Amino acid sequence: MEQLTSDLRGVAVYLDDILVSGNNAEEHVQNLQALFQRLSEKGLRCKLEKCSFAQPSVEYLGHVLSHHGVSKGSKVDAVMKMPPPSNVSRLRSFLGSVQFYSKFIPNLSVLAEPLTRLTRKDVPWAWTAKEQASFQALKDSLCTDAVLAHFDPSQQIGVSCEASDVGIGAVLFHRYVDGSERPTANASKTLTDAKRLYSQVEKEALAVIFALKKFHQFLYGRHFILVTDHKPLVTLFGPTKGTPALAANRLARWALVLNQYDYSIEYRKTAEHSNADALSRLPAEDDPEFDEGKRRLM
Structure with missing residues (x-):
């Protein structure tokens, strides 16, 4: 079919x-x-x-689709009702359910890191206040009324990247003519023990490479904005400066990867380095009549 x-x-x-x-x-x-x-x-x-x-909106494959964008479906309620897991098997089940909605949760890997670590074979089971806090934080993130914008190739595309001690994350977004931004997808990944030993600039650069690979189909062949809160990356990956000769080999390799893309890089302070939460909220309900200009679904 x-x-x-x-x-x-x-x-x-x-x-x-x-x-x-x-x-x-x-x-x-x-x-x-x-x-x-x-x-x-x-x-x-x-x-x-x-x-x-x-239909002004439909629930499809666990998501609600409307002219507003894409939001979480009713099945998220089942995840919200899950009790704290009592063993690794139930913890993996919970994490798998949360992962289904990963596109709605910025920095999911960072929030889930204490729980993810608990699923390792070499880590004994111990449900402490730290794990409970992570468990509750994930549930709280699912409670938000976040709505992802429909991807529109005619709009300005951007990707923002950030790194922490335990994970890396990226947000694909649209920047509209009025300067406002709305996310279309979130992605994150927990760092391995080896990558946690990287310098901060290497972690930030790794976040950029992760974003390019994750959102390649949306970015390749189009001009996009690369947003970072790590100023050294503007020098390393900016269009007017080459990668310093003394830079680590992996930074030089990653700079070559970026050469395949058409982008402009922007520095944004950490306090401003996120898509405004209000922009990802569901707008007020409109008249359910079949209005012109609204995306309709069968």
């Missing part, structure tokens, strides 16, 4: 579930007609009682 509809605009397929979207009512109807024509040509039918049309 996915191959059958791969060339149709605004059509997404997962197994036998078909989602049709449109930027406005007219486009939505056109996309529906194109889908129905394709299904008819192949002798396929849809059961009317299983179809919903012109």
Whole structure:
């Protein structure tokens, strides 16, 4: 089914579930007609009682999709009701459930580090106040009404990166003409014991490389803004300065990786180095009528 509809605009397929979207009512109807024509040509039918049309939002694969963006679905409630785990198996189950919503949680790896460490074979089970605090912090992060913007290649793209002692993180975002920013995805990773021994500049540079690999399909071939709160990176990775000859070999290698991308680098103070929380909040509910200019879903 996915191959059958791969060339149709605004059509997404997962197994036998078909989602049709449109930027406005007219486009939505056109996309529906194109889908129905394709299904008819192949002798396929849809059961009317299983179809919903012109929906302002739908829950799809555990996420709520609307013209506002992408938010967490109702299944997150099951994660919120999980009690503190009593063994490694239940802890892994909890972490796996949280990981499903990782795109909504900035610096997930840092928040989860005490719990992730507890899943190692060489670490004895001990649920202390530190693990409980991490467990609660992850639940609190799932309680937020964060909404990710739909990725729009016509908008300015940016990626911000940061590193801590235990993890690295990145945010893919859009910067709009009014200067406001909205995240489209978050990603993070816990550092291995070896990488935790890196210097701070190496950790910050590693965060950049991680972001480029994670969001490669959105960044490669497009100009984007690279935002960092580590000023030395502006010198190392900036367009007017080359990597110093005495820089560590890995920094030189990473600088070569960045040469493949078209970007401008910006320094942002740590206190300002995050997409404003208000920008990732769900806007007030609008009139549920089929308004023009709003993305519609089947």
